[in-house]
Amino acid sequence: MADLVLTGIDKTFGHQRVLQGISLKADDGEFVVLLGPSGCGKSTLLRIIAGLEQQTSGSVLIGGQCVDALPPHRRDIAMVFQNYALYPHLTVRENLAFGLRMRKTPSDIIEARIAEAAELLEIADLLDRRPKDLSGGQRQRVAMGRALVRHPRLFLFDEPLSNLDARLRASMRVEIKKLHKRLGVTMIYVTHDQIEAMTLGEKIVVMDQGEIRQIGTPEEIYRQPHNPFVAGFIGTPPMNLLEGRLSVQARKCLFEAETFQLVLPIVPEKGGMARPIPAILGIRPEDLLPHPEERPIVEITGTVDLVENLGAETLVYLAIDGKRLTARFPATYRVQPGNTVTVYVSPHRIHLFTKGERLPFSCE
Amino acid sequence: MTRTPAERVLLGVGIVFAVLGSLFPFVWFVLTSLKSPLAVEAIPPTWWPDGNLGFYRSALAEHQLLAYVGNSVIVAGSTTVLSLALAIPAGYALARIPMAGKSWILGGLLTISMFPQIVIAGPIWQLLNRLGGLNTHWGLTLPYVALTLPLAIWILATFFKDLPLELEEAARVDGCTVWQTLYRVMIPLATPGIFTAAILTFIYAWNEFFFALLILTDPAKQTLPVGLALFQGEFTMPWGELAAASVLATLPLIVLVLVFQRGIISGLSAGAVKG
Numbered sequence: 001m002a003d004l005v006l007t008g009i010d011k012t013f014g015h016q017r018v019l020q021g022i023s024l025k026a027d028d029g030e031f032v033v034l035l036g037p038s039g040c041g042k043s044t045l046l047r048i049i050a051g052l053e054q055q056t057s058g059s060v061l062i063g064g065q066c067v068d069a070l071p072p073h074r075r076d077i078a079m080v081f082q083n084y085a086l087y088p089h090l091t092v093r094e095n096l097a098f099g100l101r102m103r104k105t106p107s108d109i110i111e112a113r114i115a116e117a118a119e120l121l122e123i124a125d126l127l128d129r130r131p132k133d134l135s136g137g138q139r140q141r142v143a144m145g146r147a148l149v150r151h152p153r154l155f156l157f158d159e160p161l162s163n164l165d166a167r168l169r170a171s172m173r174v175e176i177k178k179l180h181k182r183l184g185v186t187m188i189y190v191t192h193d194q195i196e197a198m199t200l201g202e203k204i205v206v207m208d209q210g211e212i213r214q215i216g217t218p219e220e221i222y223r224q225p226h227n228p229f230v231a232g233f234i235g236t237p238p239m240n241l242l243e244g245r246l247s248v249q250a251r252k253c254l255f256e257a258e259t260f261q262l263v264l265p266i267v268p269e270k271g272g273m274a275r276p277i278p279a280i281l282g283i284r285p286e287d288l289l290p291h292p293e294e295r296p297i298v299e300i301t302g303t304v305d306l307v308e309n310l311g312a313e314t315l316v317y318l319a320i321d322g323k324r325l326t327a328r329f330p331a332t333y334r335v336q337p338g339n340t341v342t343v344y345v346s347p348h349r350i351h352l353f354t355k356g357e358r359l360p361f362s363c364e
Numbered sequence: 365m366t367r368t369p370a371e372r373v374l375l376g377v378g379i380v381f382a383v384l385g386s387l388f389p390f391v392w393f394v395l396t397s398l399k400s401p402l403a404v405e406a407i408p409p410t411w412w413p414d415g416n417l418g419f420y421r422s423a424l425a426e427h428q429l430l431a432y433v434g435n436s437v438i439v440a441g442s443t444t445v446l447s448l449a450l451a452i453p454a455g456y457a458l459a460r461i462p463m464a465g466k467s468w469i470l471g472g473l474l475t476i477s478m479f480p481q482i483v484i485a486g487p488i489w490q491l492l493n494r495l496g497g498l499n500t501h502w503g504l505t506l507p508y509v510a511l512t513l514p515l516a517i518w519i520l521a522t523f524f525k526d527l528p529l530e531l532e533e534a535a536r537v538d539g540c541t542v543w544q545t546l547y548r549v550m551i552p553l554a555t556p557g558i559f560t561a562a563i564l565t566f567i568y569a570w571n572e573f574f575f576a577l578l579i580l581t582d583p584a585k586q587t588l589p590v591g592l593a594l595f596q597g598e599f600t601m602p603w604g605e606l607a608a609a610s611v612l613a614t615l616p617l618i619v620l621v622l623v624f625q626r627g628i629i630s631g632l633s634a635g636a637v638k639g
Binding site for chain 2: 079083084087
């Protein structure tokens with residue numbers, strides 16, 4: 001087991017910059033998720049950690065040791081690939097043993113490790129089959145077993161669940177979580193699926209266009225996004241983001257977007273905004289409430305555009321002075337398109353961004 | 365697709381004609397080889413042979429057919445082994461290793477394989493003459509390897525290119541060097557491609573006539589095609605013996621293809637990645 005430290009990783013392919021100044025740390029035993037839209041460079045970063053790709057500059061330290069010059073197999077890592085990458089000409093048992101054989105591990109240890117992994121992953125009865133005779137979920141387990149038997153210092157997962165159907169994905173997610181608890185080994189997990197990231201990660205690294213946008217716990221990422229990208233990327237349905245102008249008045253702020261106006265009972269921590277500045281206002285759909293539940297509260301009145309009943313909850317799309325807001329209400333909330341409704345949001349739940357960054361404020 | 369009855373009849377007739385047309389010469393010399401000497405020359409020709417094995421006996425005994433077969437096995441066998449030993453790493457490298465001018469190399473290989481043989485016959489003869497390779501099996505194997513390499517490399521490069529890259533990366537993480545990745549993971553997966561290349565190479569070397577005639581003038585070293593062409597009777601053309609020898613020359617190829625057909629099952633790599 002070991003911690004992982006990345007410092008100033010850059011990667012360029014030809015003239016294209018894929019990664020820019022990536023620095024991050026995974027503590028020993030931590031589950032770190034690299035999350036971002038496709039093409040954000042998260043897989044490239046994982047491959048650089050694995051040694052399958054060489055960074056243009058910066059360095060990778062595993063357990064305090066710089067591994068930049070080491071080939072993948074000397075970094076003591078194990079990787080689970082998106083498409084499993086099981087050797088089709090070998091049985092499950094031989095697949096599991098392959099990495100250990102290459103390291104000249106004594107065969108009694110190999111047998112013991114295979115037995116251990118097979119029990120843990122419940123694949124003992126599949127050991128003599130070949131990959132083509134396995135289902136997707138079973139292949140996934142074998143792929144994890146192949147990483148497991150090596151007892152590596154670092155586990156790397158490259159979108160391991162993306163080829164499974166939704167139900168299997170949910171159950172494998174739970175298994176991976178259990179596995180991490182049981183092994184206590186450092187895991188780096190790449191995904192574009194925010195549910196996987198939120199449920200698995202102890203630390204989430206949100207990436208976009210080759211840069212880290214935010215590092216934090218799932219809670220922090222969700223509750224306090226540092227910038228509009230993170231705010232809009234995390235959460236389904238996505239956060240309502242309105243572009244407008246913000247002006248600070250005595251003990252309150254005024255947010256204006258064309259004809260839409262909102263008075264906010266908040267005071268920015270950094271004062272001194274005499275003139276209105278461009279800002280983005282963010283409200284999560286579930287933070288819009290059908291009834292005022294606390295004081296102070298911000299009221300927004302608009303017309304119902306569309307109602308989507310999802311069973312457990314209802315999505316209400318509101319048109320407010322040419323702007324659109326999505327609200328997520330309990331399914332018991334009854335409303336018809338065309339109705340005029342007032343929705344409420346606690347000022348604590350409002351996000352404000354200026355110059356691409358979160359604007360800290362206190363509530364009056 | 366549904367076809368009208370007329371189309372189906374037309375298709376059937378077409379297939380029958382195509383098969384009969386291409387099989388007829390083969391069938392005819394098989395039949396001839398089983399006839400008695402008198403029946404071979406009979407006019408009008410007799411269709412059904414009397415099952416006489418005399419031609420086989422005389423082809424084997426009087427014309428040293430087995431010696432030719434032996435020479436052919438040596439030359440075609442070593443050509444196949446050498447050609448593949450070079451083509452496998454070359455094909456793998458061309459499929460996977462990023463290098464400048466790769467398309468020029470592949471294009472060049474294709475161009476070389478299209479040169480008319482007569483163009484290189486002179487230089488090859490001179491080269492072998494200087495090296496002392498005339499009338500030796502290795503002297504014939506060398507040009508065969510050179511001539512079969514382009515095709516073998518093309519087949520294998522295409523095959524390696526289609527294998528999932530993730531498998532190689534998994535092998536690297538598991539601790540394989542490039543060579544270990546090649547022979548532990550890639551070659552087992554590329555067996556269909558390797559068999560295809562091997563059979564084509566073997567057939568080429570087995571059937572090749574022109575260079576064999578040019579390089580091997582010593583009857584003791586000659587390969588089957590040359591041996592058959594130089595079959596000589598004292599007064600007449602030994603049609604029966606020729607037919608018998610031709611059957612014997614073709615049989616190994618048919619057996620080879622049938623045996624290795626099992627190896628040429630694509631889809632061996634199914635299950636490696638999602639699929």
